[in-house]
Amino acid sequence: MSDEIAAIIGEMQLVGRLLHSRGIFAGRAGNLSARLADGRLLITRSGTHKALLDREALLLLDAQGAPLEAGKPSSEAPLHLAAYAARPEVGAVIHAHAPACTTLAMLHQSLDTAATEEGRIGLGRVPLLPPAEAGDPEAAARWGMEVANGAKAALLDAHGVIVWGRDLRDAFARLETCESLADLQWRMAVLRSTLER
Numbered sequence: 333m334s335d336e337i338a339a340i341i342g343e344m345q346l347v348g349r350l351l352h353s354r355g356i357f358a359g360r361a362g363n364l365s366a367r368l369a370d371g372r373l374l375i376t377r378s379g380t381h382k383a384l385l386d387r388e389a390l391l392l393l394d395a396q397g398a399p400l401e402a403g404k405p406s407s408e409a410p411l412h413l414a415a416y417a418a419r420p421e422v423g424a425v426i427h428a429h430a431p432a433c434t435t436l437a438m439l440h441q442s443l444d445t446a447a448t449e450e451g452r453i454g455l456g457r458v459p460l461l462p463p464a465e466a467g468d469p470e471a472a473a474r475w476g477m478e479v480a481n482g483a484k485a486a487l488l489d490a491h492g493v494i495v496w497g498r499d500l501r502d503a504f505a506r507l508e509t510c511e512s513l514a515d516l517q518w519r520m521a522v523l524r525s526t527l528e529r
């Protein structure tokens with residue numbers, strides 16, 4: 333295993349455990365990927381537990397997304413590939429069923445990023461992408477277009493959230509910001525409805 337691949341696996345293990353400990357990854361849901369310097373990609377295999385990642389849990393893809401090893405990539409691989417194709421600075425992508433983000437997405441609500449400075453400056457507009465089956469190429473193309481137009485994250489209607497970052501830590505921070513904003517939005521909506529009663 334190359335030093336670069338070993339380093340990325342170490343970062344994926346760290347981020348996978350941190351997101352699991354925050355309740356952002358649960359069970360086998362979600363997926364992570366990262367781009368190597370030569371353009372190849374490392375992505376979690378279908379059905380892996382993100383707190384228990386090792387080399388076997390990951391699949392190496394070429395720059396176009398074709399597997400270079402036996403096995404099945406995450407069903408959401410097209411969403412990851414679309415982000416990498418959209419911008420050269422995309423170094424990592426994370427998709428999760430983060431509870432607060434997913435609650436908003438289940439209710440077809442957008443994430444209000446204007447509420448805090450981290451939201452306004454760190455994220456900007458977070459689009460709500462229409463509902464789609466896992467691996468749907470149209471949904472991937474839509475997300476790719478949003479990334480090309482400057483989106484750093486999106487809610488997936490009735491499904492979850494996806495973010496990209498310059499590297500895994502950057503994507504992790506963005507995902508955590510999305511989840512904390514969604515949590516804040518949820519609390520504000522509950523309290524507002526209580527106060528207005």
Ligand SMILES: [Zn+2]
Pocket residue numbers: 361362408427428429491492
């Ligand atoms: Zn999902």
